[in-house]
Amino acid sequence: MKIGKLTDYGVLVLNHLARTGVNLQSTEEIATATGIPLPTARKVMRTLVDAGLVLARRGAKGGYRLGRSPAQIPLLAIVEAFEGKLTLTECSSTESDCEITEQCSLAGNWVGINQVLGMVLAGISLNDIRHPAGLQRLADSFKSSNEHIHLVSID
Template sequence: MLRISKMTDYALVIMHRLAKSPAQQLRMEELAESTQLGLPTVRKLMRQLVGAGLVRSERGAKGGYLLARLPEMISIAQVVSAVEGPMAITECCEDDGGCELSGGCEVEYHMPTINELIVQILSTISLTDMAGLGAGVHHNIQTIISRLSQRSAQIAS
């Protein structure tokens, strides 16, 4: 089963919360309360999300956290990468490899293409899309497929 880690799942929960009111600064305690995540978890993830440039931190009594860009400009792939690092579904998709079958595996050649397709799909889905997936799944899936097709056409030309 291909699965993201709990921390990445929690990062998506936090980013979804921030995307619901992108102009509003939220303190860490407010984020923890509104997402029902523990404060230490929120603290750790906020460091990663700020470090990745997805969230801005404002210091001071009226400070807090807010998205660094509009929610439609932040992809699910960016959030996943902020927590997990570069996406690789198998060891042969990583730069350093490390698979004991490397060089003699018939599947090795195909995995980077599959990995890239997954990355492209997740790069095409924004926080705004994620917020709307519950309400209009078919419409949003069609929009995402359309964007993916446009992106593929741009790469091909």
């Protein structure tokens, strides 16, 4: 259960763009600043632009900048930009190629889990990623809400 390298790269780029603000950054600047290989950086940028997280300006003096404020960029959006809709298993994806779906009574049960995970990732913003302090408090807040979950789940 990992995110892809490209997704990770995406976060690095977004972090860099959050720091440089409104100043347009060329692919080359981004590549050197983040350590991402140049051709790969191109691919990353295209994905980010397609997802609407980053704005591009073409031509000479062109470049990239964030499409919204870091607080309004959820981790979920970044992950789904690179890896498609969040589904932990094949079963839960729409075009399930899973051959044993017949006998697998669990097929539908993953939906809820995906929802929960999605909500968690939706609650983490680029800002949270950039500021460890906020993350720590975020983790702590979960520790308490987790007890809540245990009360609710069926045993």
